[in-house]
Amino acid sequence: MKLFTAEQVYAADKFTIEKQNITSDELMERAAIQLFNWLHLRMQGAQVKIHLFCGIGNNGGDGLALARHLQDHGYNIEVYVVNYSKKRSKDFLTNLERLKERKIWPNFLEEGSEWPPIKEEEIIVDAIFGIGLNRAPDEWVGNLFEHLESTKAFVLAVDIPSGLFTESVPKREKDVLKANYTLSFQVPKLVFFLPQTGKYTVQWEVLDIGLDKQFLFETDTDYSLIGKNEILPFYRPREKYSHKGTYGHSLIIGGSYGKMGAVQLAARSCLRVGSGLVTVYIPKCGYIPLQTAIPEAMVITDNEDSHISEIELSIEPTAVGLGVGMGTKEGTSEAIANFLKDYKRPVVVDADALNLIAQHKDLLKYLPGQAVLTPHPKELERLIGSWKDDFDKLEKAKVFSDKHDCVLVIKGAHTIIIYKNKGYVNTTGNPGMATGGTGDVLTGMITGLIAQGYEPLQAALLGVYLHGRSGDITVENTGYQALLATDVIEGIGPAFLDLFKVEEKVSAEEDGNE
Ligand SMILES: NC(=O)C1=CN([C@@H]2O[C@H](COP(=O)(O)OP(=O)(O)OC[C@H]3O[C@@H](n4cnc5c(N)ncnc54)[C@H](OP(=O)(O)O)[C@@H]3O)[C@@H](O)[C@H]2O)[C@@H](O)CC1
Ligand SMILES: [K+]
Incomplete structure (x- = not known):
């Protein structure tokens, strides 16, 4: 399996939207449905509280869309917007509107906000930063991460643990929200496997969001993951004579x-x-x-x-x-x-x-x-x-x-x-x-x-x-x-x-x- 850079994932994203003639909002919806299916299969309607922390970009948009599906299926949710920037993405805003139409009012968290209480047996969905992270999070966001980790609740990261860069090592541990499980879109990330960054997620799994297969096949990557599928093509069987x-x-x-x-x-x-x-x-x-x-x-x-x-x-x-x-x-x-x-x-x-x-x-x-x-x-x-x-x-x-x-x-x-x-x-x-x-x-x-x-x-x-x-x-x-x-x-x-x-x-x- 190839390991794509963030840049290559964005390119696959763009290519897919054009080739399949869909909107970026529809692609986000696919991602959110995959997230929802994964959770729903495991939770089967259980009323354990799910706290969804959403940023203001597309990772946050995924979180908001997931919140909507969870609400529609009767789950017990609480939504927070981690308001680290004024530059909200279009699809984030679309999904925020859709929540409001359902009378779901997120709690907006900013510097100085009081952190919400969360019990150990509850679930945190981390949709704060995705692959768009390009600098260390602000101090107060790091403090929020620390608070969330201290609750010992199960952290499910959307796409990548927030604060983790795709192509470099974070300077400080507290700048990353450690995940128990990461649901990575389409492909895993190289950082899940390196000694200095692998520790930020205990487990990971890939969710197929239907990015164009041919594009993925034809794009050359510097790194790939070696499993059975990569080994079998060159395996040499023993011959009779x-x-x-x-x-x-x-x-x-x-x-x-x-x-x-x-x-x-x-x-x-x-x-x-x-x-x-x-x-x-x-x-x-x-x-x-x-x-x-x-x-x-x-x-x-x-x-x-x-x-x-x-x-x-x-x-x-x-x-x-x-x-x-x-x-x-x-x-x-x-x-x-x-x-x-x-x-x-x-x-x-x-x-x-x-x-x-x-x-x-x-x-x-x-x-x-x-x-x-x-x-x-x-x-x-x-x-x-x-x-x-x-x-x-x-x-x-x-x-x-x-x-x-x-x-x-x-x-x-x-x-x-x-x-x-x-x-x-x-x-x-x-x-x-x-x-x-x-x-x-x-x-x-x-x-x-x-x-x-x-x-x-x-x-x-x-x-x-x-x-x-x-x-x-x-x-x-x-x-x-x-x-x-x-x-x-x-x-x-x-x-x-x-x-x-x-x-x-x-x-x-x-x-x-x-
Ligand atoms: N193809 C796919 O796989 C699909 C991907 N999807 C999802 O999109 C996610 C990527 O979304 P995204 O590009 O909007 O970036 P995201 O990570 O939400 O960050 C938001 C913005 O924050 C900013 N920023 C950066 N660092 C910062 C900092 N330290 N402190 C403050 N601000 C900071 C920076 O903007 P800037 O301020 O630099 O202009 C950035 O743009 C991806 O992970 C996946 O979840 C799906 O929806 C479906 C298809
Ligand atoms: K995340």
């Missing part, structure tokens, strides 16, 4: 005394994603544990007992996963540097190998084209330097990826994959996966996918998606706390099978989207 050689030979290079587990995890997950053969290159101390733990893997040992000191290969791997559990001993760094200078095939670089490259940036020029780098935030900072905020980070990552022709897998709650000027935001995974070894599993998976012939970028997308999906499937049995990296490997099979499951849709919601 194939053999283990068809699916590549992966080599995992890593391990040191006390960190052999990382290699085990990477090698096992590499096998689980379907690599035809897997060999590990490790220091001698890991020989017996590796051979015992993973009978399917072959082992080549270094001359050193406790760390890697030189990488001499007697095999020709299809893809290499480099760095897991490797440590930063002097001899190891040299071995990696020498290895990279000669090696020309696809590579996935992780952990200590990333840190080594960060320390010796000249090594970057030896990386083969489209090398996949899998940094967590600290490792990323060592590679690309510090950043002002999440947007600056993404821009720097794009420049880095373009300059060095590498795929950056920025690990986080929503892992973002950057290749050149595009970003791909992953949707799978959960907090249970914040545990030792899950990164090693990911490295093994991406390596194994490249070995089978996936392009490095595709391997990164598929690997990250399956890794998270496996975690999501597994966590249902373990809960967040008990989830281990090993469990994520065991979930890879079910995650593959899940790719082909067709999701059942809630029929009432489908109806609402007509």
